[in-house]
Amino acid sequence: MVGSQHEALHRIFQHDPGMFARTFRELKVPLGVPSEVALLPTDLTEIRPLERRVDTLLRFTTSAGRFLLLVEAQGECDPDKPSAWTYYLAHAHAKYRLPAVLLVVCHDRGTASWAAKTAQLGPSFWAGSLTMSPLVLGPDNVPVVTDPATAADDVPLATLSAMTHAKDPSIDAILKSLAAALRGIDEEDAHIFAELTELGLGNAQAAKTWRHMMTVDPAFFRSETSQRLREEGETKAVVRNVLRVLERRGFVVGDDVRDRITSCTDLDVLERWLDQAVTATSVADLFVDGRHA
Structure with missing residues (x-):
């Protein structure tokens, strides 16, 4: 049965497909910046009685061409x-006629x-006829992110750092940096990301630490920074x-009008303009009451 910890390890990539470019750079794999990342169906079943389902399947488009990236989360050795x-x-x-790589x-x-x-799945006298060599992310090649600024620059990678270093002595520092970044x-x-982190930590002691961090501050997601961004x-x-x-009503929006609208930071004024835009007979009607603009 697929467990929650298993799910978290690959779903983090579904949430932020662009993370793969950063991940590959950590692995020293020369992947160009993707111009497009598409999430594809994960069902690779060829005949009904044999169900084959990869965890995550993405199609990357880069300057060097397209390729498939298959992601599998693995919690233990399985022959x-x-x-x-x-x-x-x-x-x-x-199926897709594209090069494929497994992570x-x-x-x-x-x-x-x-x-x-x-x-080596081929016979001993010709082992090279069928081989498979995946890329692997684990504690040895995922960086330990304990610096809050570094975590803020790349929250998905900081989340993956927490998941893969759950038993590392520095896990408390990793979690504090991630919490600050969130x-x-x-x-x-x-x-x-908070939920993915908790799921990814599984039954490790770090999971209790993380839950405590998320509950001791009831205003965690109501910080000044979060409020400003919203x-x-x-x-x-x-x-x-x-x-x-x-524009949909057929008005020509000149540069001066556009600049006035886009430079306004007062949400109340903008909402009043939106209401008036529905009934205005001219662009000038939008600013009939200009006391707050």
Whole structure:
């Protein structure tokens, strides 16, 4: 059965597909900056009685071309996995006609070391006829992120650091840095990363530490930084809506009007303009009451 800790290890990549570029740089794999990342169906079943489902399947588009990235979370050594992973790679390649690479994410060094071994599935006299060698993320190659500024620069990587270093002596410092970083991002994203972290820590003692950190401060997600970011997001959304209504109603929005609307930071004024944009007979009507602008 798929456990919550297992889910967290690969779902973090689904939440932030661009994380793969950063992850690959940590692994010293020369991946260009992706121009597009598409989440593909994970069902690789070829015939109904044999269900094959990879954890996460992404299609990357870079300046060098397209390729598939298959992500598997692995919590323990499993002798049946190498053949399954080989199947995933071969079938994904055949289905999408693109090069494919497998990334395995592990909690502990033992599992990571086992997963990193090249699987020789061909016969001894011609072993090279079928081999499989995945990329592996684990405690040895995921950085220990204990600096709050570093965590703030890359929250997904800081989250993955907490998951893969749950038993590291520095885990408390990792969690404190991650908690500080979450205060500065969008509230919804912060909740997602906080939950993924708790799930990814599993039954480790660090999970109790993390839950305590999330409950001791009931205003955790109501910090000044989070509030400011939310207000800025709401303001930008209303600005877009005002301009959209005017344009959809056929008004020509000159540069001076556009600048006045986009430079306004008063949410109340913007919402009043949005209401008036619906009934205005001219762009000038938008600013009939200009006392607050």
